[in-house]
Amino acid sequence: MITQLAYLGIASPKYAEWRDYATRLLGAVIAEDGPDGAVRVKVDDKGYRVAVHPAEQDELRYVGWDCGNETALRSYVAELRGKGVELHEGGTDELKERQVAELHWFADPFGNRHELVWGQFSQPNSFFPGRPMRGRFVTGDLGLGHIVLIVPDLERANAFYADTLGFRLSDRVKSDIFNLRFYHCNGRHHSLAVAEIPGMTGINHLMLEVESFDDLGTAIDLFTADPDREILLSLGRHTNDLMTSIYVQTPSSMQIEYGHGGITVDDLTWVAGNHDLPSIWGHHRSQAYLDGPPGIFRTVAAEGTGG
Template identity: 50%
Template structure:
C-alpha cells in the first residue's frame, strides 16, 4: 500500500532563493545540492524531503509517495497498467538521485509525475533545523500534504481512490460550486487534496506541520520581518482543525505552515463542510495573495 507523501520536487527559475527561505524562515535543514544544483531540504531524518530544481518556469517536477513493501511496486505497476497508465521502472541512478532504494514512476492523466518509492534513506538522529524550531511532524504521516488543482475532481477521485488507494477524508464546498476533496493514506488527515478548477491543472500549496504553536508564530514573524509574502492570515480549518497561515514561495505555489491537525483512523467517516475555515485564513492585500499557485491550462504538455 501507499503509505505517505515521501518527497516533492519542483522546478523554478527562483530555485536559488530557497537556499535562504528553507533554513532561515521555514526552519528546514539544507543539505548538499542535487547534481543539477537543486536546493534540497530536510525536515526530519530522511535524507531530504523537498528539492527545488533549476527550471525555466515554475512547475511540479514530481510527487514521491512511499509504499509499504518492495512487493507493492510490481503490484502498483500492474494496477496502473490495467488502468491504461504507462509505468516506468526507475533506474539505479534515479533511485540514487531521489535517495530511495527503488522506485517506479508514471505520468497521471493530468500530467503530474508520480513516483512510488520504497526504502527512503534515513540518517537517524541527524536532523538539525535551520534555525531555532521544535521540528516538524513527520514519521508515519510523511512530509505533509499537497493540494493539486484538477479540471474534473470526480475523475480525480476515481483515479486516486480506485487506482492509487487513497481514502476520502472529507469534502468542502467551493465558492461557486463543486468541492475540494481531501484524502488520507495514513493518520494525517490529508496527504493529498484535489481542488477543481475547470480547464486547469496545477498545485495550490503544500503543507508543513510543526509540533508547537510557537513554531507557527516565529515563522509568521520571520515572514513579516524578511518580506516573505503572507497569502492568508492565521486561521483554523474546519476539516483537519489545523491552525495555520499561508506564505507565498518564490516559485508561485504557497506553503501552509500549521499546527494541531486532528488525525484519522480506520473508523473515520467522511463529512462535508460549507466553508474551509472556522476563523481566519483571510486573503491579505499582498500582490501575490490572489495567485492560485502553479496553474496551467489543461491539457498541458507532458511533464518530464
C-alpha cells in the first residue's frame, strides 16, 4: 500500500527561479542540484521533496509515493501486477537521483508517471527554514502534503486510484462547476485529489502545510509585497479538510497551496461526504488566477494510454 506522498518532479524553463522563490517566499531550502541541473527543494529532513528539472516547457514529470518498506513495496507491486498494472523497475541511476532504496513506476490511465518507493534518504535535524519561521512544515507520517491532478474522466480516475491503487475516498466536491474527489492514504485528509477537466491531464497544485498560523500570515505578507508572484486565491478555508490557505503562483504554471490547520482522518470513524462548494469562506480568485493556466496541463486522448 501507498503510505504517503514522498516527492514530486516537474520540469520548467524557469526552473532556476525556484532557488529564490522556494527559500525567500515558501521558507524551504535548496538541496544539491540533480544530475541534469534540476533545482531540488527541501522542506524537511528528507534529502529533497520537489525537483524542478530544466525543460523547454512546463511538465509534470513524476509523482513519488512511499510504500513504507521493502516487503510492503514488493507485495504491493505484485498486487498491482495481478490487477494488470504494467510496472517497471527503476535502474541504479534512477535510485541515486531520487535518493531511494527501491523504485517501481507505472503510468496512470492518462499517461502520468507515478513512482512507488521505499527508503527515501533522510537526515535527522537537517532542515532549517530558508526564511524566519515559527514552526516547520507538517510532513512526517502525513507525507509531503497533497497534490491535485487534472484528469479527463473522473469515473475512470476513481476506478484506477481507488479501486486499483487502493486510495481511500475522503469525500468529494461536486456542483455545476466543480467535480473533484479527494483520497487519503494516511491520516492526512487527502494526499491526492483529482479534478475533472475534459480532454486534459496534469497537475493543478501541490499543497504544503505549515505548523504555525503565523507562517501562513507571513507568506501572505511576502507574496503581497512581491511584484512578481501573485496570490491566486485569497485566504480561505476549505469545506472538507478545513485547511486555511492561500494559493500562490510559482515560477512554473503549477500552483502551490500554502496551508495551515488541515484535519486528519481516521479510517475507523471517517465517513466520506459530499460538498457542493470547495470553501467555507474566502479563496476568492484574483485577476492573475483568471488570466493564467491553473496548473501544468497537456491534452490527453479520451481513452488515454497505459494503466
